[in-house]
Amino acid sequence: xxxxxxxxxxxxxxxxxxxxxxxxxxxxxxxxxxxxxxxxxxxxxxxxxxxxxxxxxxxxxxxxxxxxxxxxxxxxxxxxxxxxxxxxxxxxxxxxxxxxxxxxxxx
Amino acid sequence: xxxxxxxxxxxxxxxxxxxxxxxxxxxxxxxxxxxxxxxxxxxxxxxxxxxxxxxxxxxxxxxxxxxxxxxxxxxxxxxxxxxxxxxxxxxxxxxxxxxxxxxxxxxxxxxxxxxxxxxxxxxxxxxxxxxxxxxxxxx
Numbered sequence: 001x002x003x004x005x006x007x008x009x010x011x012x013x014x015x016x017x018x019x020x021x022x023x024x025x026x027x028x029x030x031x032x033x034x035x036x037x038x039x040x041x042x043x044x045x046x047x048x049x050x051x052x053x054x055x056x057x058x059x060x061x062x063x064x065x066x067x068x069x070x071x072x073x074x075x076x077x078x079x080x081x082x083x084x085x086x087x088x089x090x091x092x093x094x095x096x097x098x099x100x101x102x103x104x105x106x107x
Numbered sequence: 108x109x110x111x112x113x114x115x116x117x118x119x120x121x122x123x124x125x126x127x128x129x130x131x132x133x134x135x136x137x138x139x140x141x142x143x144x145x146x147x148x149x150x151x152x153x154x155x156x157x158x159x160x161x162x163x164x165x166x167x168x169x170x171x172x173x174x175x176x177x178x179x180x181x182x183x184x185x186x187x188x189x190x191x192x193x194x195x196x197x198x199x200x201x202x203x204x205x206x207x208x209x210x211x212x213x214x215x216x217x218x219x220x221x222x223x224x225x226x227x228x229x230x231x232x233x234x235x236x237x238x239x240x241x242x243x244x245x246x
Binding site: 031 | 110161162165168169175177179198200202203204205207208210211220
């Protein structure tokens with residue numbers, strides 16, 4: 001009984017993660033400029049990986065593998081905003097103008 | 108983490124950690140950048156709140172991507188944190204929630220790019236700013 005509940009919730013969580021990654025990939029292809037595309041990639045980094053890691057944790061139960069998966073999740077959680085910020089900052093420094101009414105100034 | 112706990116392997120790990128610390132002290136590349144321990148008492152509550160925010164804005168971003176309603180904007184905000192660690196936490200939290208990205212930081216002025224006006228309003232309401240300041244104060 002409990003086994004099948006865990007199994008189904010793990011499948012649901014994996015499907016949710018796959019859906020978020022799919023929508024994020026569509027966003028990366030469809031959105032107009034670099035700055036908007038970073039938002040789509042941020043979606044893959046947070047919800048996509050979080051749901052897939054949660055699903056895999058439920059599959060493996062309480063074991064060493066779950067501990068490793070949680071560590072992977074924590075490291076992605078800390079490093080993904082830095083890559084996003086570096087990409088956006090470099091694009092701004094190289095003079096790329098975002099599509100918006102306010103073009104911004106160098107701080 | 109490999110599932111092997113024999114004395115040889117564990118002691119090799121301890122020795123290599125000690126060697127790393129010794130070499131960094133010897134090479135003088137230790138600076139005042141360290142783990143902000145005073146964040147810890149309130150870290151769990153902040154993380155739970157941040158995860159809730161991330162989930163909400165993920166769903167919003169998915170809607171924007173699917174229904175093609177993007178309307179990007181760029182604006183500057185002021186942060187109220189005193190320490191560098193607090194500012195980094197705030198900027199990272201902004202970037203971590205999909206829909207908003209910090210593009211430049213200078214002292215306590217952040218430049219933020221938002222996917223739509225409503226994401227921008229979320230940042231401008233400075234609820235997250237208050238949460239990070241509260242986290243920074245510790246116990």
